[in-house]
Amino acid sequence: MDPLSEYIRGITRDNPIFGLVLGLCPTLAVTTSVENAIGMSAGTAFVLICSNIFVSALRKQIPSAVRLPIFIIIIATFVSIVKMIMQAYFPPMYAALGVFIPLIVVNCIIIGRAEAYANKNNVFYSFIDGLGISTGFLLVLMLIGGIRELLGTGQIVTFDYTLITLPINPSVTTMILPPGAFLTIGSLMAIVNYQKEKKRAKGG
Amino acid sequence: MVEKELFAIFMDGIFIKNFLLIQFLGLCSFVGVTKDVKSAAGMSGAVVFVMAMASTASYLIYTYVLVPADMQFLDLISFIVVIAALVQLVEFVVRKNIPSLYRSLGIYLPLITTNCAVLGAVLLNENAGYNFIQSVVFGVSAGLGYTVVMLMMAGIRERSTFVNVPSAIRGLPQAFFIALMLSMAFVNYFWVIPI
Numbered sequence: 001m002d003p004l005s006e007y008i009r010g011i012t013r014d015n016p017i018f019g020l021v022l023g024l025c026p027t028l029a030v031t032t033s034v035e036n037a038i039g040m041s042a043g044t045a046f047v048l049i050c051s052n053i054f055v056s057a058l059r060k061q062i063p064s065a066v067r068l069p070i071f072i073i074i075i076a077t078f079v080s081i082v083k084m085i086m087q088a089y090f091p092p093m094y095a096a097l098g099v100f101i102p103l104i105v106v107n108c109i110i111i112g113r114a115e116a117y118a119n120k121n122n123v124f125y126s127f128i129d130g131l132g133i134s135t136g137f138l139l140v141l142m143l144i145g146g147i148r149e150l151l152g153t154g155q156i157v158t159f160d161y162t163l164i165t166l167p168i169n170p171s172v173t174t175m176i177l178p179p180g181a182f183l184t185i186g187s188l189m190a191i192v193n194y195q196k197e198k199k200r201a202k203g204g
Numbered sequence: 205m206v207e208k209e210l211f212a213i214f215m216d217g218i219f220i221k222n223f224l225l226i227q228f229l230g231l232c233s234f235v236g237v238t239k240d241v242k243s244a245a246g247m248s249g250a251v252v253f254v255m256a257m258a259s260t261a262s263y264l265i266y267t268y269v270l271v272p273a274d275m276q277f278l279d280l281i282s283f284i285v286v287i288a289a290l291v292q293l294v295e296f297v298v299r300k301n302i303p304s305l306y307r308s309l310g311i312y313l314p315l316i317t318t319n320c321a322v323l324g325a326v327l328l329n330e331n332a333g334y335n336f337i338q339s340v341v342f343g344v345s346a347g348l349g350y351t352v353v354m355l356m357m358a359g360i361r362e363r364s365t366f367v368n369v370p371s372a373i374r375g376l377p378q379a380f381f382i383a384l385m386l387s388m389a390f391v392n393y394f395w396v397i398p399i
Binding site for chain 2 (some may be wrong): 021022024025026028029069072073076079080083084098099102103105106107108111147171173177178179181182183185186187189190191193197
């Protein structure tokens with residue numbers, strides 16, 4: 001195991017959305033804009049990395065019969081920290097993300113990684129794994145948020161910088177409403193499946 | 205304290221703020237357990253029960269334990285513990301009385317603990333400042349809204365098993381496209397009717 005390939009694995013093969021298919025709720029709900037996507041991933045990344053480190057450091061002490069409740073308590077503690085920090089320093093972001101910041105507690109990605117990875121590996125690799133998975137999550141959320149914002153409003157505005165403006169404004173309002181989320185993730189998932197099939201056909 | 209009629213809250217929970225299609229809460233079970241109607245119905249029953257109980261219990265704990273002790277910052281941790289205990293209870297009952305349902309629900313039954321729908325209902329209650337009866341009504345109606353959509357989705361997916369689609373779309377993408385159409389119906393019909 002070398003750290004770099006462990007890091008890359010979180011973005012490609014174990015990508016939380018397209019590989020493991022975990023944490024769909026925040027992926028669909030907060031990706032109405034790139035800005036929200038970044039805020040959500042930042043919160044999730046902090047909780048994921050901290051809980052991975054913590055669980056991994058305590059993995060010899062945690063009795064396996066009650067490990068899940070202990071994981072949830074650890075995660076809930078870090079989520080409370082994130083919630084208070086966001087409420088205090090980024091109130092507009094907190095208002096936009098709403099109930100999904102406290103709901104990081106029940107994001108399957110975090111407890112899934114605690115159970116599947118941090119519980120079995122040392123602190124350093126758990127940290128790398130958390131970093132890789134968070135990066136994968138960030139990239140997917142930004143991709144979905146970008147597609148929806150661009151088609152829905154005609155431009156991408158992130159933290160007061162206009163990144164891209166389309167020459168004609170398509171303004172398909174549906175894209176920033178709930179159906180747009182299902183359409184985007186369904187299409188992206190179909191493309192990923194198609195690529196996987198092509199690769200498999202080539203390999204054997 | 206928001207003064208809102210109970211009927212309005214009830215309709216809110218089922219249609220206008222539908223948990224699966226409008227708010228995106230509880231999607232893991234939405235794509236995971238809707239392959240046939242029977243397990244979707246069982247799952248929905250369990251979720252309705254847990255959601256109603258969790259709304260009740262968390263309201264009581266928040267109002268009579270956390271607020272007097274001035275420890276509101278512990279809300280998340282205490283809610284998740286309450287929900288975990290309730291799910292454990294449901295699991296015992298289902299395993300003892302309906303073993304076939306227990307087997308078909310598989311991993312999703314213990315995962316109700318980490319189902320965002322349940323914690324979401326509790327947190328939305330807290331944010332909206334509902335009183336006791338309003339909280340219970342919202343919890344039950346959100347559960348019913350979840351049930352309606354789960355049953356529709358399972359029915360459609362059951363019938364679309366033999367539809368000939370490109371292999372890349374089979375499975376999850378197909379489920380998302382069905383959800384897209386259901387969601388469009390919900391957004392267009394229930395957002396424009398002011399109740």
